[in-house]
Amino acid sequence: MRHDEFSRRLMREHVLTANDLIYPVFVHEGQGRVPVASMPGVDRLSIEELLKVGEQALELGVPVLDLFGVPEASAKTADGRIAWAEDGIIQRAIRALKARFPELGVMSDQALDPYTTHGQDGLIDESGYILNDETIEALVKQSLSHAAAGADILSPSDMMDGRIGAIRAALEAAGFIHTRIMAYSAKYASAFYGPFRSAVGSAASLGKGNKYSYQMDPANSDEALHEVGLDLAEGADMVMVKPGLPYLDIVYRVKQQFRRPTYVYQVSGEYAMIKAAAQNGWLDERAVAMESLLAFKRAGADGILTYFALDAARWLRETR
Ligand SMILES: NCc1[nH]cc(CCC(=O)O)c1CC(=O)O
Numbered sequence: 001m002r003h004d005e006f007s008r009r010l011m012r013e014h015v016l017t018a019n020d021l022i023y024p025v026f027v028h029e030g031q032g033r034v035p036v037a038s039m040p041g042v043d044r045l046s047i048e049e050l051l052k053v054g055e056q057a058l059e060l061g062v063p064v065l066d067l068f069g070v071p072e073a074s075a076k077t078a079d080g081r082i083a084w085a086e087d088g089i090i091q092r093a094i095r096a097l098k099a100r101f102p103e104l105g106v107m108s109d110q111a112l113d114p115y116t117t118h119g120q121d122g123l124i125d126e127s128g129y130i131l132n133d134e135t136i137e138a139l140v141k142q143s144l145s146h147a148a149a150g151a152d153i154l155s156p157s158d159m160m161d162g163r164i165g166a167i168r169a170a171l172e173a174a175g176f177i178h179t180r181i182m183a184y185s186a187k188y189a190s191a192f193y194g195p196f197r198s199a200v201g202s203a204a205s206l207g208k209g210n211k212y213s214y215q216m217d218p219a220n221s222d223e224a225l226h227e228v229g230l231d232l233a234e235g236a237d238m239v240m241v242k243p244g245l246p247y248l249d250i251v252y253r254v255k256q257q258f259r260r261p262t263y264v265y266q267v268s269g270e271y272a273m274i275k276a277a278a279q280n281g282w283l284d285e286r287a288v289a290m291e292s293l294l295a296f297k298r299a300g301a302d303g304i305l306t307y308f309a310l311d312a313a314r315w316l317r318e319t320r
């Protein structure tokens with residue numbers, strides 16, 4: 001069966017298409033594009049540049065852009081309140097994208113880390129411990145402001161307990177009955193997020209801090225199922241596992257157990273490793289990237305958040 005291309009195609013079990021891809025983008029207050037040094041090929045975008053990327057995504061058939069904000073460092077506070085400002089960077093970005101491309105799916109991130117002076121995803125007490133319930137109140141405000149700006153999908157990435165239920169209830173009460181929620185349900189306390197933290201500018205704020213008291217222990221697997229079950233019960237439409245390739249077993253177990261829309265995030269560090277090896281001539285970038293994306297499909301993912309999204313959509317087009 002492996003002898004010829006036709007029979008290899010005939011017995012192929014899984015396929016990757018542009019429909020499976022979500023493209024994460026960084027939107028900054030500055031002008032133009034500013035490269036992220038640890039993520040070659042990824043730039044922080046002004047809203048004007050974001051619109052060009054939105055057009056490319058539509059043209060390539062990538063269904064959704066996922067927006068992350070990069071505020072001015074001077075605008076950060078301990079409570080991260082610019083995260084829910086009506087004229088905040090993400091709120092303006094959502095409005096601009098939806099006005100220009102109503103048919104493009106727009107997803108946005110809910111967490112406070114780019115907006116706080118301490119770089120944690122929520123509010124903290126004097127000892128630095130994250131305050132679950134106070135954080136949820138802030139996340140609800142952030143969520144409502146994104147929904148009001150026109151976000152199609154909210155994606156709380158903070159890992160507080162109970163935030164999906166609170167956000168869902170607030171959306172319903174405010175009449176946002178079409179806003180979808182993709183929960184970062186099994187988000188691990190991973191060192192693979194390093195380049196992302198540089199991109200949004202939370203690395204410097206976080207310093208030697210860590211997120212062990214709210215993100216999951218990489219040693220755990222049953223706990224991921226517990227977390228997914230809670231988020232689905234609280235009203236999540238979609239659940240996510242993060243990071244990606246080192247956690248394929250979790251993707252597989254979540255899909256097998258719940259059979260619900262399941263997503264995986266190929267995170268910044270995974271992207272950086274492939275890019276760095278490719279730049280050294282050690283790996284074939286396109287082949288390795290496409291193999292990794294296919295592996296997510298094989299494990300059971302319904303979609304993938306990846307910084308390769310636009311490139312992958314182009315590569316898929318070339319091979320068709
Ligand atoms: N709310 C924070 C957030 N949202 C997405 C990522 C990581 C994404 C990536 O590494 O590509 C992180 C980093 C973190 O939890 O510190």
Ligand SMILES: [Mg+2]
Binds near residue numbers: 161185227230231
């Ligand atoms: Mg949870």
